[in-house]
Structure formats: C-alpha cells, structure tokens
Amino acid sequence: MRFNEKELIFLSRQPSERAAELGMRGPKKGDVMKRRLVKLIVNFLFYFRTDEEEPVGALLLEQCRVEREDDMAFSIAFLDEAERKYLFECDSQEQCLEWIDAIIKASYEFMRKNLIFYRSEIHRLTGKDPLEQYGISDETRFQVSSGLPPLPPPPT
Amino acid sequence: MPPSLRRSAALRVMKLNERSVAHYATCNSPPDKTGFLWKKGERNPTYHRRWCVLKGNMLFYFEERDSREPVGVIVLEGCTVELCDSESEEFAFAIRFDCARARIYKLAAENQVAMESWVKALSRATFDYMRLLVRELERQLEEAQQVALSQQAKNKPKKSQVQGGNGGRSKPTSLQGPLTQPTGSPEEGLLSLIPGKENGVSWNKPAGLSNGVGEGSGVVWEAEGRGDSVRPPPIPPRRKTPGGSLEDPVSPGTGCFSKLHDWYGKEVAELRVEWLQGQ
Numbered sequence A: 001m002r003f004n005e006k007e008l009i010f011l012s013r014q015p016s017e018r019a020a021e022l023g024m025r026g027p028k029k030g031d032v033m034k035r036r037l038v039k040l041i042v043n044f045l046f047y048f049r050t051d052e053e054e055p056v057g058a059l060l061l062e063q064c065r066v067e068r069e070d071d072m073a074f075s076i077a078f079l080d081e082a083e084r085k086y087l088f089e090c091d092s093q094e095q096c097l098e099w100i101d102a103i104i105k106a107s108y109e110f111m112r113k114n115l116i117f118y119r120s121e122i123h124r125l126t127g128k129d130p131l132e133q134y135g136i137s138d139e140t141r142f143q144v145s146s147g148l149p150p151l152p153p154p155p156t
Numbered sequence B: 001m002p003p004s005l006r007r008s009a010a011l012r013v014m015k016l017n018e019r020s021v022a023h024y025a026t027c028n029s030p031p032d033k034t035g036f037l038w039k040k041g042e043r044n045p046t047y048h049r050r051w052c053v054l055k056g057n058m059l060f061y062f063e064e065r066d067s068r069e070p071v072g073v074i075v076l077e078g079c080t081v082e083l084c085d086s087e088s089e090e091f092a093f094a095i096r097f098d099c100a101r102a103r104i105y106k107l108a109a110e111n112q113v114a115m116e117s118w119v120k121a122l123s124r125a126t127f128d129y130m131r132l133l134v135r136e137l138e139r140q141l142e143e144a145q146q147v148a149l150s151q152q153a154k155n156k157p158k159k160s161q162v163q164g165g166n167g168g169r170s171k172p173t174s175l176q177g178p179l180t181q182p183t184g185s186p187e188e189g190l191l192s193l194i195p196g197k198e199n200g201v202s203w204n205k206p207a208g209l210s211n212g213v214g215e216g217s218g219v220v221w222e223a224e225g226r227g228d229s230v231r232p233p234p235i236p237p238r239r240k241t242p243g244g245s246l247e248d249p250v251s252p253g254t255g256c257f258s259k260l261h262d263w264y265g266k267e268v269a270e271l272r273v274e275w276l277q278g279q
Helices: A005-012 A093-104 A108-126 B018-026 B112-122 B127-155 B188-193 B214-224 B256-276
Strands: A017-025 A034-039 A042-047 A057-060 A064-068 A074-080 A081-089 B033-040 B047-055 B058-062 B074-075 B079-083 B092-097 B104-108
Touching: A005 A034, A005 A042, A005 B074, A005 B092, A017 A093, A034 A093, A057 B018, A064 A093, A074 A093, A074 B018, A074 B047, B018 B058, B018 B074, B033 B112, B047 B104, B079 B112, B092 B112, B214 B256
Parallel strands: none
Antiparallel strands: A017 A034, A017 A081, A034 A042, A042 A057, A064 A074, A074 A081, B033 B047, B033 B104, B047 B058, B058 B074, B079 B092, B092 B104
C-alpha cells in the first residue's frame, strides 16, 4: 500500500503532544527491546533511533488497543492482529499511565465520540445545535447514528 | 553499527503499520466521505479512476469500489486543498503539502457539486480541525452547564448544590455518558464513556492489570485528577507549541475555532471565485 512518506516524515518533525525515550519492542518473535525516542503527534506514534532525525517508523493509532502490561510497561495492539503487540517500557508508573492516557485520546475516533457527546449535551441543555453556526451540522462524521453498532441496552 | 554500514537515509523506507492502516480503511467505522475521483498517477501523468474513502485525516484510494485493499493512502495532516486548472480534467483540485519537495496530489471530480463537496470535506479532515472543534464544544458545554446550574439555584433555592463531593462543580443528575439512556450507576455511565467498545481501545485485560474495568476507566479520568464519574470525557491534551498558539501549517494559527472555520470557508469561496473568473 502506498503512502505519502515524505509528508509523514515532515509531520514527525512537528511539535508533539508528548515525547520521551522509551524502551520499545516490536511485535514479531525475535524482536528485542530497543531504546527509541517516541513521539506522539496527532494520531501517529513515531519512533526514532535516539541519534537520528528521521523516524524508523510510525504507528497509526486508530483501531488499536492500549493495555497496561506491567507496573511500568504498556502495549499497543491493533484490532486486525490482536495478538501482535508493540511493547513499551517507561521509567516510572506515572509516565506509563500518562502515555496510556495520551494514546487512548490520540485517535480521531475518540475525538469524534467526544464531539458527538458534547453536541448532544449542548443541544439537550440549550435546545440549540452548536454545529449549525459553522454550517457543518449535516456532515456524516458528526451524526450520532452514523454506522456505529448500537450500544447494548442498559441492564435492567 | 557505524553509520556507513546502515542503509543510507536516502534509501531507507520509513516503516508504517500498513496492514492495520489498510484495515482501518475497510473496517466498519463509518467513513466521512466516499466516491469516485480521478487521480493523477504517481509516475505517469494519466488520470485513473479511483474509489476514494475519506476517514478521519486519511484519504484512501482503491482500484475498484469492492477492492479489499487500498492501492494507497494520503495522510492529510498539514495539507491545503486548492482548486486547480487542468488541461485534461474539469473539476480538478489538488492536495498540497508544505514540506520541501512535497508531492502535489491532483484529483478531479465528476461534476461541480462533487468537487466542491470533496474540497470542503478534505480541507476539514485534519486532526487539528477536529481537536479545535472538540475544544470549542467542550467550552460551550461547560458554559451551558453553568447556566443550567445557576437556573437550578434560582428555581430551587433550598436544594443542595454540591453533589458528588467534587468541590465547587456539580452536575445535574441527568447528565450521563454519551450515546446512552441514563443508566443505573455511575460506573455504568462511565463504562459507556470508555471508547473501547467501539474502536477497540479498552481496559478489558483481566489478569495482570492493576485496575479492573470499572477502575480502569477511573485511571483514564483520574490521570487528569478528576474523580467525578459523571463527567463528559476530557478532551485530548493541547499540543505543546512555542508561544502557546496552535502552530499548524494550514491554519492561520488562531486558537479560536469560529475564526478558523471562517478562514477555511473564506479560502474555498475565494478560490472558487478565482476559478470561475478564470473560466
């Protein structure tokens, strides 16, 4: 699959949400833990060799699962290959929790859900649709029921 | 390994979790826009008809509508979208990036309406745009909640205002998590706030996780120092930039969403006028 690598590399140089040197291990058997500079920018996690300017790689953080693996470690796995995990080792519990939190919130889908929630709450409290003034009320991505599987009914 | 033995930077290809990215294209999360577009080839200058799927800040293109895997993807972060003149194609527009030696992706729609619709959708597809919008709505919600609270105070002066023990801020009890009917307990309301069920981000690891599902979600919010379980999900943290303003190659650097939105709208309108005048 082709992708615009140059532009992605350029993106990796932008100010990040969060950046740190972490231990990182790839998902394949035989992958070992390596020290990497890890940068969270929009919904991408870039990782660099600590002395290089261009990233070794990037992970798109959509459709992924973040799990605490240990006191100071977390993993990222993607839904289409849930057994393959990227493992990250932090320097402290606090750092580990902060990264987990940041990565969960780094997906476009997460923001979309927030937005839909705020929109409906504002509408409920004020009777007004906050998106109307921007002329974007009808965009598919802001609709509550746009293709998402229905939530399970609340237990009785 | 000495630098001379590594592959030179010019030859090295950056890794990407391509399989998962391709899966994102075809999984059941709703696309923001789909349709056929003519796309100018990467190497040769002919236009190819592609089935295009816009999801979030990614534009995927497929050979056919029912192809299982995309031919490629354009990550849209940091791009500008402009109308352009093309000798062979009417209704052409381009996706352009700011970086050195960046490619210009030329696309063309079937008609005027489709072109305008795509230009509008693509120029608002960035993560940054979404983040600003979310932040703006969160601010509006807080305002609306304050208004609702002060109205409650006026209507029922004897009722205690502090609920949930969360200092000066309390919520009307009808506020629940997103997309649900009011549920029985705060934990259930909070569970529905976890994005995990739909997009797979979850805390549901039974063994070895110091927090169970209910507490796990508490970790997500508590990391922000908030213990109130009936609170809207916190917004993504602000990107740290020098000078405190949002630096975005596309935006005019304004932190105010309505200004940013107007700017996008104005840019499209101006380009359209220019294009029409040039016809």
